[in-house]
Amino acid sequence: MSDAPVEFRLFGGVDADRGGQAVDLGHTRQRCVLAVLLAEANAPVSVEELIDRVWAGEPPARARESLQSYLTRLRRALPELPITRTGAGYLISVHESAIDLYRFRALAATARQTGDPAQLEEALAVWRGEPFAGLDVPWARSLRAALTLDRTAIELELVDTLLRLGRHNEVLPALTARVELDPLDERLAGQYLLALYRAGRQGDALRHYERVRVQLADELGIDPGPDLRAVHQQILSGQAAPTPAVPVVPVPRQLPAAPSTFSGRGRELAAIDEAMDAAAEPGGTVIISAIDGTGGIGKTWLALHWAHRNAHRFPDGQLFVNLRGFDPTGEPVPPSDVVRGFLDALGVEVPSIPPTFEAQTALYRSLLTDKRLLVLLDNAADPAQVVPLLPGSATCTVLTTSRNRMINLINAHGATPLVLDTLSELDARALLAARLGAERLDREPDAVAAILASCAGLPLALGIVAGRALEHPDFPLRDIAEELRDATGRLTSLEEDPVTGVRAMLSWSYAALTEEQARVFGLLGLAPGPDIGLGAAARLTNLTESRVRAVLRSLERVSLLQQHVPDRFRMHDLVRLYAEEQGLSQQDQETALARLRDFYAYTAITVDRLRGSGEHPMDMGTPVPDANPQELRDRPEALAWFTAEHACLTASQSAAFARGQYFTVWLISWSITFLFVRRGLLHEDVRSWKLAMRAIENIDDPQLRIRSDRALSQALFRVGQNEEALARLADSLRLAQRIGDQASTAKLHYALAQHADRLGEFTMAYEHSAAALRIEEERGDTLERGRAHNMLGTFAARLGRYDEALAHCQTAFDLTTDYAGTEWRAEILDSLAYIALHTGQYEKAIARYEEALALCRQVGSLLGEVEVLNSLGTAHRQIGDPGQARIAWEQALEIYRKQGRGKDVEHTLARLAELSQDAEARSR
Numbered sequence: 044m045s046d047a048p049v050e051f052r053l054f055g056g057v058d059a060d061r062g063g064q065a066v067d068l069g070h071t072r073q074r075c076v077l078a079v080l081l082a083e084a085n086a087p088v089s090v091e092e093l094i095d096r097v098w099a100g101e102p103p104a105r106a107r108e109s110l111q112s113y114l115t116r117l118r119r120a121l122p123e124l125p126i127t128r129t130g131a132g133y134l135i136s137v138h139e140s141a142i143d144l145y146r147f148r149a150l151a152a153t154a155r156q157t158g159d160p161a162q163l164e165e166a167l168a169v170w171r172g173e174p175f176a177g178l179d180v181p182w183a184r185s186l187r188a189a190l191t192l193d194r195t196a197i198e199l200e201l202v203d204t205l206l207r208l209g210r211h212n213e214v215l216p217a218l219t220a221r222v223e224l225d226p227l228d229e230r231l232a233g234q235y236l237l238a239l240y241r242a243g244r245q246g247d248a249l250r251h252y253e254r255v256r257v258q259l260a261d262e263l264g265i266d267p268g269p270d271l272r273a274v275h276q277q278i279l280s281g282q283a284a285p286t287p288a289v290p291v292v293p294v295p296r297q298l299p300a301a302p303s304t305f306s307g308r309g310r311e312l313a314a315i316d317e318a319m320d321a322a323a324e325p326g327g328t329v330i331i332s333a334i335d336g337t338g339g340i341g342k343t344w345l346a347l348h349w350a351h352r353n354a355h356r357f358p359d360g361q362l363f364v365n366l367r368g369f370d371p372t373g374e375p376v377p378p379s380d381v382v383r384g385f386l387d388a389l390g391v392e393v394p395s396i397p398p399t400f401e402a403q404t405a406l407y408r409s410l411l412t413d414k415r416l417l418v419l420l421d422n423a424a425d426p427a428q429v430v431p432l433l434p435g436s437a438t439c440t441v442l443t444t445s446r447n448r449m450i451n452l453i454n455a456h457g458a459t460p461l462v463l464d465t466l467s468e469l470d471a472r473a474l475l476a477a478r479l480g481a482e483r484l485d486r487e488p489d490a491v492a493a494i495l496a497s498c499a500g501l502p503l504a505l506g507i508v509a510g511r512a513l514e515h516p517d518f519p520l521r522d523i524a525e526e527l528r529d530a531t532g533r534l535t536s537l538e539e540d541p542v543t544g545v546r547a548m549l550s551w552s553y554a555a556l557t558e559e560q561a562r563v564f565g566l567l568g569l570a571p572g573p574d575i576g577l578g579a580a581a582r583l584t585n586l587t588e589s590r591v592r593a594v595l596r597s598l599e600r601v602s603l604l605q606q607h608v609p610d611r612f613r614m615h616d617l618v619r620l621y622a623e624e625q626g627l628s629q630q631d632q633e634t635a636l637a638r639l640r641d642f643y644a645y646t647a648i649t650v651d652r653l654r655g656s657g658e659h660p661m662d663m664g665t666p667v668p669d670a671n672p673q674e675l676r677d678r679p680e681a682l683a684w685f686t687a688e689h690a691c692l693t694a695s696q697s698a699a700f701a702r703g704q705y706f707t708v709w710l711i712s713w714s715i716t717f718l719f720v721r722r723g724l725l726h727e728d729v730r731s732w733k734l735a736m737r738a739i740e741n742i743d744d745p746q747l748r749i750r751s752d753r754a755l756s757q758a759l760f761r762v763g764q765n766e767e768a769l770a771r772l773a774d775s776l777r778l779a780q781r782i783g784d785q786a787s788t789a790k791l792h793y794a795l796a797q798h799a800d801r802l803g804e805f806t807m808a809y810e811h812s813a814a815a816l817r818i819e820e821e822r823g824d825t826l827e828r829g830r831a832h833n834m835l836g837t838f839a840a841r842l843g844r845y846d847e848a849l850a851h852c853q854t855a856f857d858l859t860t861d862y863a864g865t866e867w868r869a870e871i872l873d874s875l876a877y878i879a880l881h882t883g884q885y886e887k888a889i890a891r892y893e894e895a896l897a898l899c900r901q902v903g904s905l906l907g908e909v910e911v912l913n914s915l916g917t918a919h920r921q922i923g924d925p926g927q928a929r930i931a932w933e934q935a936l937e938i939y940r941k942q943g944r945g946k947d948v949e950h951t952l953a954r955l956a957e958l959s960q961d962a963e964a965r966s967r
Contacts, residue, residue: 049121051081051137053144055172059121066120072097073113075178080126080135081142082186085596089132089480099180129513132480138592139609143169144190149609151197159679160208163201170194200293202234207392209901211241222251226258229271236271240278248278295360295388298419299607301351302344304477304509307470311461315349318459319356319440329440330433330458332449339503339615340463342444343421350419350442357440359414362388367573368424369446369616375424378431379726382407385432387722391941392905396723398762400431406941408435417442426451465500474502478509483520490520497527503615510601511552549621552601561625563594564603566635567614568622571698572691574613578673579691582642583635585669611687636698638670643695644707645672646684647714663710685718693731700738708738709747716754720761729758749775749787753794760798769798789818789827796834800841809838829858830867837874840881849878869898869907873914880914885922892918909938916954925958932958 047062057074059066068074075097079088094106103109114133118126126135139145147169154162174190175183205214218235225231232255239248252267252275259265267275318331350361362385368375379400386396386403389410397403411434423429423445429452433441443449443458452458466474472495476484484491498504512523556564563584567575570583580595581588595612598604604612614622645666666672675681685692692711699707712735719728732755739747752775759768772794779787792815799808816831836851852874862868876891892915899907916931932951939947 048141049124049137051142052171053078053081053142054147054170054174054176056176057081057178068120069113069116071177072109073116075180075183076110076113077117077135078175078178078183080133081137082144084135084137084139084142084145087129087132087134093133096180096182129516136596143171144174145609147190148193151193152608154197154200159682160201160204161679162683163197163204166197167194167201199230199234206234206237206241209241211238214238215242226255227262229255229268232267233271233274236274236278245278249275252278293360293388293390294358295362295385295416297363297388298350298354298361299347299363301347304474305344305348306473306477307466308341308345308348311345311463312349312352314459314461315442316353319353330443330452330456331441332443332445332452332458332460339501340465341502342463344502345463346419346421346442346444350417353417357415357417359416360388361417361419363419363421365421365573366423366428368422368428375428377726378428379403380724381432383722383724383726386410398725400726404431411436411439413438415439420444423447423449425449426455430456466502466505467500468495471495471498471500471505474505475509478506479512483512487520490524493524493528494520497524503618507549507552507601507603510603511555514601546621549603549618552603553621553625555601556598560594560597562627562631563591564598564622565625565627566632567598567604567612568619568625569627569632569636570639570691571694573694574607574611575691576687577610577612579639579642579688580612582670583639585635585638634667636702637667640695640699640704640707641666641670642672643688643692644699644710644714645670646675647692647711649673649675649681664706682718682722685715685722689715689718689722689724689727693727696731696734700734703741705738705741709735709742709751711735713750713754716758725758725761729755729762729764732758745778745782746784746787749779749784749791752778753787753791756794765798765801769795772798785818785822789815789822789831792818793830793834796838800838805838805841809835809842812838825858826862826867829855829862829871832858833867833871833874837877840874840878843881845878845882848874849882852878864898864902866899866902866904866907869895869902869904869911872898873907873911876918877914880918880921885918888918889915889922905938909935912938913951920958925961929955929958 049059049061049066052058052060057068057078059068059077068077076093079093079096090107090110093110094102097110098106114126124135124137126133128134139149147166150162150166150169154166174187202214202218205211214234215238218231218238222228222231222235232251236248236252239245239251252271255271256267259267266272315331319329354361364376364381364384366376366381382400382403383396385407389407391406391410397406413436415438416434416436418432418434418439418441420429420432420441420443423443425445425447426449429441429443429449433456443452449458449460453460465471472484472491475491475494494508498508508523508527512518512520515523553561553564563580563586566583567580570579575583577588577592577595581591584591584594586594592610595604595606599606599612603618604614606612645663648663649672673684675684692715696708696711699705699711712731716728716731719725719731732751736751736755739751752771756768756771756775759765759771772791776788776791776795779791792811796808796811796815799805799811812831812835816828816835819827819831832851833855836848836855839845839851840848852871855871856875859865859868859871872891872895876888876895879885879891880888892911896908896911896915899905899911912931912935916928916935919925919928919931932954936948936951936955939951
């Protein structure tokens with residue numbers, strides 16, 4: 044047998060490959076057995092379910108014997124991958140990356156988070172043919188249909204992304220073929236219209252719309268929906284933007300997997316159903332609170348089980364967040380972070396996300412208007428954490444879990460309370476039976492009764508015991524019950540406190556671990572963050588990734604760990620607290636945490652280098668041995684890493700501060716600030732920099748202080764805290780001048796000029812720009828000289844000194860010929876257009892503005908785009924073309940609304956009203 048790993052293909056058939064050689068998997072029915080196990084990889088499938096799926100509900104008389112024969116042959120064909128029998132059924136142990144179906148799902152999930160077209164294409168490339176081809180049984184047909192829908196959704200997302208990037212010619216041929224196959228898909232039709240229009244085929248676009256309209260009326264008796272009608276109207280008026288005019292809001296599906304062995308809780312499930320049914324004519328958001336439940340009582344399992352069972356009630360999606368209200372490793376998640384994540388899930392692009400929490404919340408609630416959507420807020424600390432996350436729509440449902448009684452939600456928001464108690468003996472037995480099998484329980488009724496008494500009806504305790512029993516399927520339950528009785532007897536308060544019972548279960552399970560498993564378990568309890576990825580776990584434990592994966596899977600099998608997404612693991616908070624208590628040496632703890640800390644920090648440095656900030660003339664230090672930071676190849680990979688790790692990064696930063704590792708705190712802030720901004724996590728960026736500022740108070744490095752003050756002031760400006768930002772800039776400028784740091788002095792003058800511009804203090808802005816230019820002329824950097832000339836020219840024009848302004852801006856234009864495709868060039872074009880407009884060169888002004896607008900759209904600068912549109916509208920009105928002014932201002936208005944910029948919306952509406960008044964006056 045070759046040492047090469049086996050790879051499984053479920054797309055295009057059911058096949059296996061070992062080192063380039065096909066594995067003989069036998070006949071169709073035997074392949075069907077393997078397909079069922081692979082589709083449920085690493086989870087047990089009961090004998091009854093296997094028989095039902097393989098024989099489509101019509102098994103032969105000797106189905107069990109045939110199944111045993113098929114499994115024996117599969118074990119011979121695949122000896123490196125154990126197919127084991129557990130109390131709950133048969134299980135195949137295989138890493139999910141070896142199965143194309145799981146690779147497809149993982150790639151698709153990452154691609155949806157990042158929106159990167161290359162990742163979307165990579166996910167689609169895994170699809171090599173019809174899933175489970177050759178298996179004509181109901182479960183395969185059902186899963187095939189669901190996967191086909193997933194693939195179609197990814198294809199449509201890819202088209203949307205390519206259209207946003209202006210790659211309409213690239214998608215047009217495939218769209219042409221697809222609309223012939225599915226002419227009534229309105230989202231597809233809208234994409235086709237936009238692609239045709241942007242390819243210069245406006246007539247073809249309008250003719251296709253008419254065909255769709257007629258076909259919808261003839262076949263379904265309906266008119267096109269509002270999205271398609273809006274695209275049609277914009278094409279008619281010539282206003283179809285280079286980005287989709289009516290973005291398609293994705294349907295979020297954020298629920299974690301449903302608990303596989305949930306049982307009982309019939310009364311509580313019925314209570315939630317009744318609350319939903321009573322809201323048939325709702326007057327506000329339906330809120331159900333699962334409250335007053337101790338840790339391990341099963342609140343999250345209940346919520347997830349009900350949510351999955353009722354997913355059909357929420358066709359517009361489900362949002363989920365673990366609020367970490369009682370997380371032993373850190374603070375509860377702020378509502379501002381949750382809203383920002385929900386906007387991501389609802390498809391709002393980063394440039395369209397407003398900077399303030401209030402505006403983000405307003406946008407979030409607007410997006411949920413009239414949508415039938417579930418918001419599941421798990422593990423809330425208190426009502427103050429929940430209230431800002433409540434939708435404003437009467438059609439939404441909110442389900443919360445918490446250990447606290449949420450009195451304010453009940454009194455002020457009409458929440459339906461739901462109290463969870465421990466499981467009844469009947470339900471507790473059913474839970475064990477679901478894990479171990481009823482036959483095993485029936486053989487030892489006395490032992491089962493003893494186990495149930497020790498677990499005291501606490502689901503977490505029952506799960507731990509079941510995990511131990513599954514790990515040793517040949518152990519009699521009486522031996523397990525006796526071990527458990529001995530462990531619980533050492534804790535006198537077991538009967539009084541169910542949580543103490545969990546500690547007893549854990550001590551019992553911990554005693555059965557190998558030395559290596561126990562060490563890894565203890566270290567995992569120390570790791571900062573809500574979970575840990577495979578790479579980080581390898582650094583923490585100083586094991587190879589393949590070895591640590593094996594240990595983590597062994598801990599998962601005994602219910603001490605959960606792999607909630609591929610290669611990411613988390614602990615229940617009570618389990619984590621127990622893990623922290625274990626007697627690892629102080630030296631082992633410190634060395635392990637140093638490796639993990641530097642893995643995060645120095646991988647983040649790779650992220651910063653990909654930004655190309657140019658500000659690295661300082662010693663960043665070196666990581667400790669065996670930290671082995673990850674090398675990220677490009678920005679999409681960096682963004683995907685950050686998306687997966689940013690909660691652990693920020694937790695690691697806080698842990699570094701607590702341990703006095705102050706430079707590491709600064710290093711993390713500096714390295715990931717651009718990803719915070721890229722993702723629109725502006726308040727997180729402020730918090731990160733404020734912690735960094737507290738850290739560097741303990742470091743005697745004035746340049747570090749200047750950099751940090753400037754970064755924090757920029758972060759503060761982005762969230763509207765201008766006074767504090769200005770004070771920090773002024774202090775930093777004085778410090779930079781005192782120590783002779785010319786580069787920092789110039790950058791601080793830039794920042795102060797921009798702030799003065801916001802306040803309308805053009806003379807002050809001019810003076811700071813002139814100071815920056817003097818420094819850049821001495822330093823000699825071409826791009827920075829060009830930027831300084833343009834800034835000084837801009838403020839000279841604001842002061843009416845147009846000849847001086849033109850000289851500076853033209854110099855900037857000449858200096859930046861090597862940067863023709865950048866935002867800097869668009870800024871210079873905007874300045875030249877402003878000067879031309881105010882010196883009576885109207886045609887030249889319009890041409891410059893349109894050139895700047897095209898460049899902003901090309902580079903994806905929505906902020907630059909809206910400012911140019913605003914100026915372009917002013918220019919058209921000034922030269923007597925109100926129609927074009929209206930078009931520009933209406934496009935600007937749409938962007939301002941998306942960004943939640945209320946004052947700019949009001950100002951633009953007032954301008955549009957003035958145009959209407961002027962038109963009425965002319966008509967009279």
